Amino acid sequence: MNLRGVGVSPGIGHGPSYVLTVSVPEPPEGATYTGEAEQEKERAMTALTRVAGELEARGNQAGGEAEEILKAQALMAEDPGLVVKVRTLIDRGLAAPRAVFEAFTKYRDVLAGSGGYLGERAADLGDIRDRVIALLYGQAIPALPSRPAEPYVLVARDLAPADTALLSREHVVAFVTEEGGPTSHTAIMARAMGVPAVVACPGATGIPPGVQVMVDGTSGDVRVEPAESDVADAVGAATARQAVLASWTGPGATADGHPVPLLANVGSPADLDAAVAAGAEGVGLYRTEFLFLDRAEPPSAEEQRQAYDAALEAFPGGKVVVRTLDAGADKPLAFLPAPTEPNPALGERGLRTFRKFPEVMDAQLGALAEVAGAGLQVMAPMVATAEEAAWFARECREKGLADVGVMIEVPAAALRARDLLARVNFVSIGTNDLSQYAFGADRQLGAVSTLHDPWQPALLDLVAMAAQAAARVGKPCGVCGEAAADPALACVLAGLGVTSLSMAPSALAAVRAGLAAHTLEQCRTAAGAARAQPSAADARAAARVHLPGLGRLGL
Missing domain, CATH: 3.50.30.10 (Phosphohistidine domain)
Incomplete structure (x- = not known):
C-alpha cells in the first residue's frame, strides 16, 4: 500500500x-440541564478556564513555535465573545456541552469560510471545543x-x-x-x-x-x-546525504562566491541555540508575538529588552531582523479590544493594529531602541502601501532606530515595491502569506494545498518584481517564508535577486550545500526557466534541469 x-x-x-x-460525540441537539442556570454557566466557565490553562501550560513547557501557537489557542478558549455566547445559550436552556458546541462550531464555520489567517484557526477552535466538551462529559481526549x-x-x-x-x-x-x-x-x-x-x-x-x-x-x-x-536503502541514502551536507560550512554563497546570507526564523529566545548550532548567520525573522500572547497586559519594557538582547547576543557579528508585533486576526490579544469585522484577515491586523494602539507601538519601539546595535533591523508586518511604509519608518527613526524595513506579504506591496523601498532601508518577503493572498487560498486547507506550492510561477513573478525593485535602488530584499527552506527553490530565489534567505534551522545545511554547488549564472538560468512554465510542477522540473548539483548532493 x-x-x-x-x-x-x-x-x-x-x-x-x-x-x-479523536472522537468526541456531538452533544444532543436541544439538550437541556436540570438545576440553576448560574450553576450550569459556572460549569462551562470552569471547563473553558481549565482547558485554557492546560494549553498555556503545554506551551510554557514546549517553548519555541509551539509556545506561541498554544498560547494563542489558550486566549481563544476564553475569548470574551465566545464566553458571552455560551452563557447566553445556557440562559436559553441549553446544557453546557451543547452551548459550547453551538458557540464554537458557529464561530469555527465562520472562520473556515473566511480563508486566510482566520481559516487557519478553524481547526484550532474545533480542537478547543472538543477538549471542553470532553471535560464536561468526563471523557478523556485520546x-x-x-x-x-x-x-x-x-x-x-x-x-x-x-x-x-x-x-x-x-x-x-x-x-x-x-x-x-x-x-x-x-x-x-x-x-x-x-x-x-x-x-x-x-x-x-x-x-x-x-x-x-x-x-x-x-x-x-x-x-x-x-x-x-x-527501508535500508532509503535510510542509507539519507544518512549519506546528511554527511555530505554537513561537510558544507561557512557563510551562504554560490559556487562563484556570490554571498547569500543564510538566516534563521526564530519564534522565541528558546529557538536561538538551535539557530546558532545550525550555522545561521543571524536571525531573518524574530517573531515578537511570544512576548504578548499570554497576558492580560503588555509585557514590560525590561522583559522586551531582555528578549531582544538575547537574539543580539546570540549573533554578535550578524544581523537580527525583528518583526514588530503582528497582532489581530488569528493573534488576538487580551489587552487590545478586537473590532467586530466580517473578515478580520482582511481588516485591522499587523501594522494596522499596531498603528491603532500607539502606546503599545511606542513601548516596543522604545525597547528596541534601547538595545539597538549594529546588527539590529526592525520591520513591520502586513504593509500594503507606501504611506504605511513611510509612517512606520518615521515612527522608528524618531525613536532612534535607523535600519527600518517592511514585509511584503500582500500582492499590492510586491507590485509597488519600488514605492515602499523609497521609504525604507530593506524589504523581506513572507512567501506564506503572499501565496495565500495572491491565490485566495487558505493556508490550512488541504484541498487547496497545491496553490500554496511556492513553485507557483505567479508567486515567483511577485518575488521577482520585489527583488528587482530592490536591486535597482541598491537595497536588500530577503525571503523569510518557508519557500527559502527548499534547496532548489533557494537557488531560484538567489537567481531572482533575493539577497538573503531565512528559514527553520533544520533546513540550513541543505540550502547552504545547494547554493554552494551552483554559480549565480546557473541560479539565474534556473529562475528564468521556472518563471517561463505554466505550473508549479513544471517550474520545479525546469529549474532542476539547470541545477545538476542537487542530484549529486541527493537533494
Whole structure:
C-alpha cells in the first residue's frame, strides 16, 4: 500500500504507525440541564478556564513555535465573545456541552469560510471545543503515548498544536496527516523538530495501527509495510546525504562566491541555540508575538529588552531582523479590544493594529531602541502601501532606530515595491502569506494545498518584481517564508535577486550545500526557466534541469 501527499519536512522516517483518532460525540441537539442556570454557566466557565490553562501550560513547557501557537489557542478558549455566547445559550436552556458546541462550531464555520489567517484557526477552535466538551462529559481526549516502546510514525486526520507540542524526535520519527498544507501548524512543528512530514495525504487514517510505515518527507511518498531492503536503502541514502551536507560550512554563497546570507526564523529566545548550532548567520525573522500572547497586559519594557538582547547576543557579528508585533486576526490579544469585522484577515491586523494602539507601538519601539546595535533591523508586518511604509519608518527613526524595513506579504506591496523601498532601508518577503493572498487560498486547507506550492510561477513573478525593485535602488530584499527552506527553490530565489534567505534551522545545511554547488549564472538560468512554465510542477522540473548539483548532493 503506497500513499502520496505533500512533503513538507525532508528526510526519511520509518517505524510502526500510531493512528490518532479523536472522537468526541456531538452533544444532543436541544439538550437541556436540570438545576440553576448560574450553576450550569459556572460549569462551562470552569471547563473553558481549565482547558485554557492546560494549553498555556503545554506551551510554557514546549517553548519555541509551539509556545506561541498554544498560547494563542489558550486566549481563544476564553475569548470574551465566545464566553458571552455560551452563557447566553445556557440562559436559553441549553446544557453546557451543547452551548459550547453551538458557540464554537458557529464561530469555527465562520472562520473556515473566511480563508486566510482566520481559516487557519478553524481547526484550532474545533480542537478547543472538543477538549471542553470532553471535560464536561468526563471523557478523556485520546492522547499520544508518553513512553512508547519504540519510536513511531504519527498518523492523523489532522494534528492540533496541543497534540504535538511536547513531542520529540526520541518518540516520533515522522508525521502523516490527511489534511493541512505546507504552512500548516503540523508542517511548521515538524520542520522545527527536524522530523520528516507529509500532509494532505488522502487515506492516511486508513493505515492499520502498528504496521511498519516509511515516510519520505521530501517526495511526499508514504509506504505501508515496505520491504526491509527498501527501508535500508532509503535510510542509507539519507544518512549519506546528511554527511555530505554537513561537510558544507561557512557563510551562504554560490559556487562563484556570490554571498547569500543564510538566516534563521526564530519564534522565541528558546529557538536561538538551535539557530546558532545550525550555522545561521543571524536571525531573518524574530517573531515578537511570544512576548504578548499570554497576558492580560503588555509585557514590560525590561522583559522586551531582555528578549531582544538575547537574539543580539546570540549573533554578535550578524544581523537580527525583528518583526514588530503582528497582532489581530488569528493573534488576538487580551489587552487590545478586537473590532467586530466580517473578515478580520482582511481588516485591522499587523501594522494596522499596531498603528491603532500607539502606546503599545511606542513601548516596543522604545525597547528596541534601547538595545539597538549594529546588527539590529526592525520591520513591520502586513504593509500594503507606501504611506504605511513611510509612517512606520518615521515612527522608528524618531525613536532612534535607523535600519527600518517592511514585509511584503500582500500582492499590492510586491507590485509597488519600488514605492515602499523609497521609504525604507530593506524589504523581506513572507512567501506564506503572499501565496495565500495572491491565490485566495487558505493556508490550512488541504484541498487547496497545491496553490500554496511556492513553485507557483505567479508567486515567483511577485518575488521577482520585489527583488528587482530592490536591486535597482541598491537595497536588500530577503525571503523569510518557508519557500527559502527548499534547496532548489533557494537557488531560484538567489537567481531572482533575493539577497538573503531565512528559514527553520533544520533546513540550513541543505540550502547552504545547494547554493554552494551552483554559480549565480546557473541560479539565474534556473529562475528564468521556472518563471517561463505554466505550473508549479513544471517550474520545479525546469529549474532542476539547470541545477545538476542537487542530484549529486541527493537533494
